[in-house]
Amino acid sequence: MSSPISLSALAPIMRRIMVDTVQIFRPGPEVLDPDSGEYIPGPDFIVYEGLGAVFSAGGPGMVLSLAGQVYQDDTRDRYRLLTPLDAPLASREDSVRVVAATVDQGLLGRVWRVLDISDANTLAVVRTTWMDESTQSTGA
Numbered sequence: 497m498s499s500p501i502s503l504s505a506l507a508p509i510m511r512r513i514m515v516d517t518v519q520i521f522r523p524g525p526e527v528l529d530p531d532s533g534e535y536i537p538g539p540d541f542i543v544y545e546g547l548g549a550v551f552s553a554g555g556p557g558m559v560l561s562l563a564g565q566v567y568q569d570d571t572r573d574r575y576r577l578l579t580p581l582d583a584p585l586a587s588r589e590d591s592v593r594v595v596a597a598t599v600d601q602g603l604l605g606r607v608w609r610v611l612d613i614s615d616a617n618t619l620a621v622v623r624t625t626w627m628d629e630s631t632q633s634t635g636a
Contacts, residue, residue, distance in 0.1 A: 510622060511547065514578055516603060517596035518548030520586045520610070520625075543590060549578040550594060550603055553626070573629035575608055578622045585614040586625045606631040 524538035553574040577592055586592070590610040594603040608627035615624040 510580060514547040514549045514580070514622070515598040516548055516550065516594050517546065518544075518550070518577065518579065519593050519595055520544040520577075520579075520584070520590050521593070522587070522590050540591075543586065544579065544583045545595070546583060547580055548583075548592075548594075550592075550608070550627075551576045551578070574611075575627045575629060577608070577610075577625040577627055579614075579625065581620055581623055583623055585616065585623070586610045588612055591630070592625070592627055 519540075520543040521540040522543060524541045526535040527538040528534075529536045553576045577586070588610060592608040592610060593606065597603040607630050609630045611626045611628055615626075
């Protein structure tokens with residue numbers, strides 16, 4: 497019987513792939529703004545901050561026309577987030593942002609919505625989380 501692969505042996509490879517710093521977060525509870533007397537979004541609850549990588553997972557989805565109405569069958573902005581196996585699982589409706597980009601500065605300022613709980617596999621080397629981009633503009 498062969499011994500399982502040690503994740504520590506893979507650490508140098510993972511550091512070469514996961515070169516960015518990412519945050520998985522969810523909205524914090526609303527707080528009362530004493531000046532306006534209204535409830536405003538509270539600070540985000542950070543689930544994970546650490547090594548990660550964001551990859552586009554394909555091109556545009558299929559677009560169908562139903563009775564003259566355009567209907568997008570699949571998201572156009574599907575992405576994959578890779579994190580180390582010791583990172584916590586992201587939950588449906590969590591969000592992801594890149595807080596430090598090593599190579600592509602175009603990742604900064606963008607936000608993705610987690611589509612489903614992070615994948616978990618017997619033979620996993622990294623954790624994969626499927627996302628949909630929720631950023632509407634580059635802010636430029």
